[in-house]
Amino acid sequence: MSGKTLDQDEMTIRARAKLESLIAEKRVKPMSREVLRSMGDLWPEDENIDDFINTLREWRSEKSRYTARGAK
Numbered sequence: 001m002s003g004k005t006l007d008q009d010e011m012t013i014r015a016r017a018k019l020e021s022l023i024a025e026k027r028v029k030p031m032s033r034e035v036l037r038s039m040g041d042l043w044p045e046d047e048n049i050d051d052f053i054n055t056l057r058e059w060r061s062e063k064s065r066y067t068a069r070g071a072k
Contacts, residue, residue: 043049
């Protein structure tokens, strides 16, 4: 590369190409509807997914602050 930064479209194209290459390499197949149905409900109805995502982000943030201080 000539020192230019990639624009968002170029990054998206490269990311998609890399993903498609990995999918082919690993021979990943999409899950059928039957398999998905057999898994049942993946998230309890009485729990808010947004609360879970926010909590997970907090934990990751705390971990990164902790490891940044040199602790492992």
